[in-house]
Amino acid sequence: EIVLTQSPATLSLSPGERATLSCGASQSVSSSYLAWYQQKPGLAPRLLIYDASSRATGIPDRFSGSGSGTDFTLTISRLEPEDFAVYYCQQYGSSLTFGGGTKVEIK
């Protein structure tokens, strides 16, 4: 099973700042089959990025994904108030697993 490790666990930033979230895999993720989700309290996750760098329908272009192999990154170019949430990565190249999440909180 591929284990995904997200860092940092918590990111404290101000609106307008840039957020960089990391997702490391214990083995190479084939075909860059990696997705990112955003989850707000009491709500279901929302798909942001799939195939490492493709934005899902309706996702603003301040969200971008990059990476391959074992190292992936989600970047939020300028944080909006509604972006403060928990973010999860998910790999679907070998079975299916989620990372432990990164909380982006207001500084």
Add this chain to the structure above:
Amino acid sequence: QVQLVQSGAEVKKPGASVKVSCKASGYTFTSYGISWVRQAPGQGLEWMGWISAYNGNTNYAQKLQGRVTMTTDTSTSTAYMELRSLRSDDTAVYYCARDRLEWSSFQTNFDYWGQGTLVTVSS
């Protein structure tokens, strides 16, 4: 518009079973698979398994093999997840989620999610 509407919260005793439903609308049900994902209180997401709504093929997470069964009823566009021999660490919000692509295998990502069903296991 695509919607997945799940059944209501459940309270069960240890050793009992629970069956959660997920009614789909707004798309051709049999063209997409459904996964079930759970989230224990304050914890991350855990994939439980997947079912093809086309032919009923399933793929379950290894740790739940033997305790979980996923089924669909194409006449009502509803997916079901049954979990047996419940333990306290099965207490979680259970989500159904639709494959982003038609005719996918279980190895995919999810574009629509149900609202979640809280299952509490307590004596």
